[in-house]
Amino acid sequence: MSPSVPPSPPSYGSTSDPVVKTAAGSLRGAREGGVAVFRGIPYARPPVGALRFAAPRAVRGWDGVRGARAFGPPPPQAGAFGMDALSREAAGDDDWLTVNVWSPDPGPGAGLPVMVWIQGGAYVTGTSGLPEYDGGRLAREHGVVVVTFNYRVGVEGFAQIEGAPANRGLLDQVAALEWVRDGIRAFGGDPGRVTVFGESAGAGSVAALLAMGRARGLLRRAVAQSVPGAFFAPELAADIAGACAAELGLRPTVAALSAVDPARLAAAGDAVTAGLPGRVERWGLPAHRSIAFAPVVDGEVLPVTPWQALAEGAGRDVDLLVGHTRDEQRLFTAIEGTLGQVTGEQAAEALALFAPGPDGARHYRGAFPAAGPGELYELVHSDWLFRMPSLHLARAQTGAGGRAHVYELTWSAPGMGGALGACHGLDVPLVFGNLVQGHAAALIGDDLASRAEAETVSAYVRDAWTAFADRGDPGWPAYDAMRRLTRCFDTIPVVAPYPEEASRLLWEDHVFAALPLSAGA
Template sequence: MTTAEHREQASAPVVRTAAGAVRGSREDGLAVFRGIPFAAPPVGAARFQAPRPPVPWEGVREADAFGPPPPQEAGLLGPGGAAPSGDDWLTVNVWTPDPRPSATPRPVMVWIYGGAYKIGHSGSPGYDAQHLARAGDLVVVTLNYRVGIEGFARIDGAPANRGLLDQVAALEWVRDNIAAFGGDPGRVTVFGESAGAGSVAALLAVPSARGLFGRAVAQSVPGTYFSDELARDLAAAIAAEAGLRPTVADLATVDPRVLPEAGAALGEKMAARVDRWGRVAPTVTPFSPVVDGEVLPVTPWQALAAGAGRDVELLVGHNAQEYRLFVAMAGRLGKVTEDQATDALRMFGPGGGEAGERAYRTAFPQAGPGELYERVQSDWLFHMPSLRLAEAQAAGGGRAHVYELTWPAPALDGAFGACHGLDIPLLFGTYRADLGALLFGDAEVTEEARALSSFMRGAWTAFAGTGDPGWPAYDTERRLVQVLDARPEVRPYPEETSRRLWEDHDFPPLPLLGS
């Protein structure tokens, strides 16, 4: 080792966790630790089981590289070819201004990634948390959790919702260790987007997560929670793709890096099984949290309305044109036909069938097929579930702040609109990574974009520190929300027409319809 390398190692921060000491690195004024195990590798006898404590180590473990992603299908947020390999999927990463216990510990934000519950990992460049840690002078933690078959398939011999149990274990790690990194275990905010927001919403209803966080941010909550019957049927279909039964004994015979192929194969066939799987079939996503009665006893809306989140402060919202991302990625922008719009309205409209179609065509008489196709799926999948989470929180005696992002992504001359996922590069300031690379494209990152990005980081980190993002709590009289645009403003909820369409409709667990 050279003299320079000795000097660099001597200045690198070392923190002792419950399982052993870790050495991070100093990066532009922050101490950063990557790839710290919060649980043992979930392989061998531990495969498909609840997470187990990490194996302690001697000496100082180098924490300078992200842990390997959990096994998953390929995807935009999935691991690239340079991703590390190995079985230590369950790791956390920490960004902290000062990695020492403090008399005035900093607030902590814990990020849960999205990816349809089937892809994603905390090492994605789009989740680089340095800007958040600096903006809020706080500690940021990102975590890996099992996705797809490993994390969410409902199989015999395994607990349901293993991905959620991983998240609970990571939050327990934060509770037990974050003070050593300068964080306050009594001021933890969990935040996530898409499936990450669905996980946040679920954690509000998971009994074993109670007390592990006092604030929650849910960005674009998907309304898809599965009934136990639906989840078991989908798991049986996935296993059948591999010629197996939906049991631990059978599925454990397949390498975890190969098994995602069965989920991907089923996804390609799901759209043809509307008769059996209903609204979940067109989503081509056979994974979601399961309302199993134990890990997740009821839906998040039921739990919050009953007061489960009364002691948790909530920030929740969505983007104005959520579904446009999926329309664009399918090559359907400007190409949606009347028949396709009709099918979507009848599948996803409130009440379903002709009533669902009629409701939207009456409420939006000037809308063409493309707008109707996009709007009903934005509303069903993200808008209304997100708003209902705030309404359930208020009904249960808690407090919620609501936002809507309306600023359009700059790529393709704004054709993406304020689509799904745009909030990620804005919040993290990662305009050229992952979804940011798609939604910003080759467009200049303007001062307008940077100002909105700064506003969002300021609001999110202020909420993590104080519970107040800077605008009034939502109530069912004024319905005030923060509209995030070039000139952010507080005004009544912009999607009032859709809200009225859905106000008499619940979001129960998605059912199994039959053979």
């Protein structure tokens, strides 16, 4: 539903609850643990009805005081990672585009640094209401204003639909940052000190924002945690969108899809994702990795890849903190059920597909002579997926005269007997300090020794991230081509030359270009 006149917002809470006045109207939040919290604030109109698949539109104002104590509903997403349950709970509520704010001092004169989080989820799932993204600890202990928000994912946000702008999910992110620019002062934030930080698809979004002219001036600093290398050429994205529409017997146009229930459309996207292994000849590497959606290098919303944009100086006026975990692939290997069981044939296939250059497989074996099939499998997937895209983003930034700081998380997750190592996603609970709640916290384990270790590493990470947001200096030297100094986060962190030197050399000449549709398609 999308009423032409918004209903009167609920007003509830005690007179001691924090109230702020924004351009759209007044908001009443809650005080939790000494922090003022405001949830479910609309930053754009619901993208339904006549606005389905459109760029985000300015939100309408309201009279009175609007209650802001509950998260807004998640954007449509079907079965991915169990988020279908969240979507069912929010059925009938289409106010997907909302922001949440945690502030230690909600007053227009506080002038605190602002940290805006973009969650990951493979561009197909995610919502800002998950407990692992609670910003209370960062705000309370580090004196920053934390903002999280929802953006469109999957078909709604990233499918290449005829008659619709590309990268609607990225356009939502720009709209959220515009809301921060125009309104965060009322919550105690300084609009001139905005740091965007994100992990996985959130880090890919951060990288994309650095390449987008529409985002220029909206952020002063950027933190990219595990940047994925998958960005799509328009032809590939359009072909995948066509397959999604075909699941419903339709064409991939706004006219055909705008009346389809969002849940059905999300389910169609899930069906295509499930069938990706059978499309490898047409869709190539993304099909091998079950990647159905990614930012599209369409030439307009996203003019070029982030690596090209930064190499051309697009991020020169933005401080960058970028890095990855040591064992990025390990979590996915465990999910696949092949942890400790990778065969020589599987490793050979992975090297043939993902290693750079015509003789990449041989070079990998030469660079890691003692590595068995499991290690080679994980190394090449980790490098292609996240490690080398992250490093190359720093290289592009510094090569054009910008500033970048590089890190690697080397602390191994104690959960599952330490089998997951420093896996993908382990950094999320450490960054927020939410070590006992949410999906990611399960990686840490529940014994006291593991929690104590996690607290130690988390303190180092949180201090670095918030110092970077405040002053642009996370506490170690900037990266350069000669020394390549990197902060390695562990129970005792060290600064050393980039630790994945063998992989760095293997990928030195690789260019992360937009992934194409197969030449034979």
